Amino acid sequence: MIQSLSCYRIFYTVAKTGNISKAAKELYISQPAISKSIQKLEESMNCELFRRSSRGVSLTEEGELLYSHVKVAFETLALGEDRLRNSIELGVGHLKIGVSSTLCKYMLLPYLKEFIKLYPHINISITCQSTNDTLKLLEENKIDVGLIGKPESLKNIDFYYLAEIKxxxxxxxxxxxxxxxxxxxxxxxxxxxxxxxxxxxxxxxxxxxxxxxxxxxxxxxxxxxxxxxxxxxxxxxxxxxxxxxxxxxxxxxxxxxxxxxxxxxxxxKREVGFAYKKSVKPSKSLELFVDFYKSHELLHS
Structure with missing residues (x-):
């Protein structure tokens, strides 16, 4: 891309409003700065993009061609911003959990039932494996958290005790x-x-x-x-x-x-609990899940 994104934003706004003064107000920059940016873009493209008149500006044929692509790009960016904002407001996320089929049925499901009620927009993926396989998936960063029997060596693992089993x-x-x-x-x-x-x-x-x-x-x-x-x-x-x-x-x-x-x-007896890697920065979804099961245990202790 020859020009910076800001230069194209100025071009897009001028073309959309058809007026340099209106574009300046919308972008909170001066009219001379707008004119200079448009001139720079026209020089780099080696063509005229706007026709100037007392009523404002209108796109030339070359300007129309460029605008058709720039318009799609900025509308796509705006859509992305809206979706990201909506995702943040709703708490949309993804949580990958590893657990044995036994612990999944008897221990994980009760936690998930309450967690999903609180955070319905977090997608949950569950991989049912043995504790050994779950630890391997954690090490390979293929899951965010595992529900496991406490291993002899925790190494790079944070382990949060939930219960004893016999x-x-x-x-x-x-x-x-x-x-x-x-x-x-x-x-x-x-x-x-x-x-x-x-x-x-x-x-x-x-x-x-x-x-x-x-x-x-x-x-x-x-x-x-x-x-x-x-x-x-x-x-x-x-x-x-x-x-x-x-x-x-x-x-x-x-x-x-x-x-x-x-x-x-x-x-x-053996200890069972949630485990996740110390060295990996937790996602927002994992932070919410960790806070949830810790507060859940406090409430039920």
């Missing part, structure tokens, strides 16, 4: 009754059962594998299941003993459809 083993009364009929003692249930666990890429599974190894519990028969919901459902039809999160089977434990198996060595 892993337990559960089965139906019928399954435990059948084990007892086969002579299986209570302290040998895990070694003698079909144990159902989340797949090996899941942080919960890795945590339970460590627990079993540390306590010298050798599982003879196991099934890998892709989701916590399926673990619960398989356990309820007596396929085997499932490792689940206590907080997510409160209903089943209360109505007796699942029974918690007592352990000689308790499984330590």
């Amino acid at each position: 892993d337990i083993f559960v089965a139906t009364k019928d399954y435990l009754r059948n084990l007892k009929a086969r002579g299986v003692k209570e302290d040998r249930i895990l070694q003698s059962s079909t144990i159902m666990l989340l797949d090996k890429n899941n942080m919960t599974r890795q945590y339970i594998d460590d627990y079993l190894q540390e306590n010298h519990i050798v599982v003879q028969d196991s099934i890998d299941i892709s989701s916590m919901d399926l673990l619960i459902e398989f356990a309820k039809i007596s396929v085997g003993v499932a490792c689940v999160i206590r907080e997510f089977v409160k209903k089943e434990l209360a109505d007796g459809s699942l029974i918690e198996i007592p352990l000689g060595f308790p499984i330590h």
